[in-house]
């Protein structure tokens with residue numbers, strides 16, 4: 001099935017589309033398994049979800065969550081770890097059961113076994129109902145950098161120089177950005193029953209263009225989403241205006 005694209009005028013209204021999809025799902029299935037993402041892009045989405053929770057619109061008591069990735073070497077209390085991000089942006093402000101929130105362990109003694117355990121936890125938990133994704137400028141999804149096999153699973157990866165450069169904005173210096181991460185694989189992501197990808201701003205236009213209209217190739221990991229039957233790509237107008245097929249209809 002064709003990827004559905006949704007364009008909204010600005011970042012807030014685009015984020016609202018994503019938040020609403022999560023709210024609708026959790027209302028229909030209070031025990032849903034949510035796949036979550038970090039980065040600058042989903043911050044507004046989490047704010048809207050917290051707002052909806054505080055307004056009594058949605059209840060996260062029985063959901064379970066799995067995050068896409070984590071830096072190797074950063075403990076949960078490190079301010080740049082993705083576990084810390086999730087606590088700050090979302091988990092600490094809603095009634096999710098902490099034991100049912102999962103983020104890969106970036107300081108595990110045995111990385112291979114922690115990756116295998118993560119896959120087993122997802123599988124034993126019944127699989128992911130709705131996976132939130134961002135996209136990197138280079139087409140990465142989670143930390144699946146170009147060259148990642150489309151059949152890859154949760155594993156340790158090296159970050160590209162471009163990703164290290166992009167993520168340096170969250171750290172005091174480039175040197176502090178970890179060089180490795182644990183990430184769900186592309187195949188792990190594709191096994192989610194539904195995927196919603198959010199991209200904001202013109203810097204993401206080219207990556208989204210290739211995701212939607214380019215060939216399915218390891219060189220652009222997000223293109224693998226073309227092989228999934230239920231994907232929605234949500235964009236703000238600035239991002240869409242840099243994509244020829246979408247700009248024409250704006």
Ligand code: PGA
Nearest residue numbers: 039040041134135136142
């Ligand atoms: P960003 O990262 O939301 O910080 O732009 C997205 C990504 O790299 O997947």
